[in-house]
Amino acid sequence: MLSSIINTIDNTIEHYSRSNDSKDFYRKPLIKVISAENKKIIDLKRIVSPKHLLPKDILNDAKSIISFFIPFTNEIVKSNIAGKMASRKWALAYIKTNDLINNISNEVESLMKKNGFSTGKIPATHNFDKEKLISNWSHRHIAYLAGIGTFGINNMLITEFGCCGRLGTIITNYEFSHYEDIKIKEKCLYKINGSCGVCQNKCIMNAYEGSIFNRKKCYEICLKSAKYYKSIGYADVCGKCLVGLPCSIKDPSINT
Ligand code: SF4
Ligand code: SF4
Numbered sequence: 001m002l003s004s005i006i007n008t009i010d011n012t013i014e015h016y017s018r019s020n021d022s023k024d025f026y027r028k029p030l031i032k033v034i035s036a037e038n039k040k041i042i043d044l045k046r047i048v049s050p051k052h053l054l055p056k057d058i059l060n061d062a063k064s065i066i067s068f069f070i071p072f073t074n075e076i077v078k079s080n081i082a083g084k085m086a087s088r089k090w091a092l093a094y095i096k097t098n099d100l101i102n103n104i105s106n107e108v109e110s111l112m113k114k115n116g117f118s119t120g121k122i123p124a125t126h127n128f129d130k131e132k133l134i135s136n137w138s139h140r141h142i143a144y145l146a147g148i149g150t151f152g153i154n155n156m157l158i159t160e161f162g163c164c165g166r167l168g169t170i171i172t173n174y175e176f177s178h179y180e181d182i183k184i185k186e187k188c189l190y191k192i193n194g195s196c197g198v199c200q201n202k203c204i205m206n207a208y209e210g211s212i213f214n215r216k217k218c219y220e221i222c223l224k225s226a227k228y229y230k231s232i233g234y235a236d237v238c239g240k241c242l243v244g245l246p247c248s249i250k251d252p253s254i255n256t
Helices: 002-019 039-047 074-079 088-114 139-146 189-193 215-228
Strands: 030-035 064-071 119-121 165-172
Touching (some): 002 030, 002 064, 002 088, 030 139, 039 139, 064 139, 074 088, 088 165, 139 165
Antiparallel strands (some): 119 165
16 A cells, blocks of 8 residues: 555656646655554644644544655755745745645545545645644654654754655555654754754844744744735745755765
8 A cells, every 4th residue: 555655646746747837846755654643643732732633633543644745856945045035936836835735635535545545634734823823733743753854953854855845744544564663863963963053044034043933033024925926826935944055955964
């Protein structure tokens, strides 16, 4: 079943790229599964928010979680380095990828249905508390638990293909015969040896205040971007603290 899921995700990305004006937006996705009963998931109510959902809140007989990361190409990443506003390409990639993630969820749902299983779908974004700006489902934390990457000090997940890209999650009542024992090596250079730290200095809003992240400052520029790009969709993005970094498109810890 895992190989059919991987093929479905790969094919959906390929098909979407060809038919939706997003050619050369994506690199090969990373896909992992974890048990919906993984004991660490409940900790997300403490780590992320007491309102963070559990897999069974989304699908009452949930058995597994499929977590995926769709890395952007260097072209999309480079486009966002200059200027204070997110680049048009970056904004478009965000809008398109939200749509792509919904397509992936629908295709995987069809595959599972054909095989007699159900899925619970989660939107790519905009599932957050508008006051606290905290999501009730953190794709990032789930991807971390699934072993897709480790957190950088910019709060992004650094994968073997870097941190620029988008994450998605699908829940299913299919139980895999085996779940990997996750032991993932730290990837953020600052966390490894105190070096780097480039990401936080790139923030155009000074949203990194010591160990506190000021979500409101960050969201302010994201809303400006949404207004600026309203002719192409809803792009409440910035991403300046993700681009032009040693961890933007690759694992920076490879030679450490
Ligand atoms: S830019 Fe450096 S310090 Fe920031 S997340 Fe990446 S590796 Fe870590
Ligand atoms: S997304 Fe933009 S405003 Fe938010 S932390 Fe990163 S650089 Fe700062």
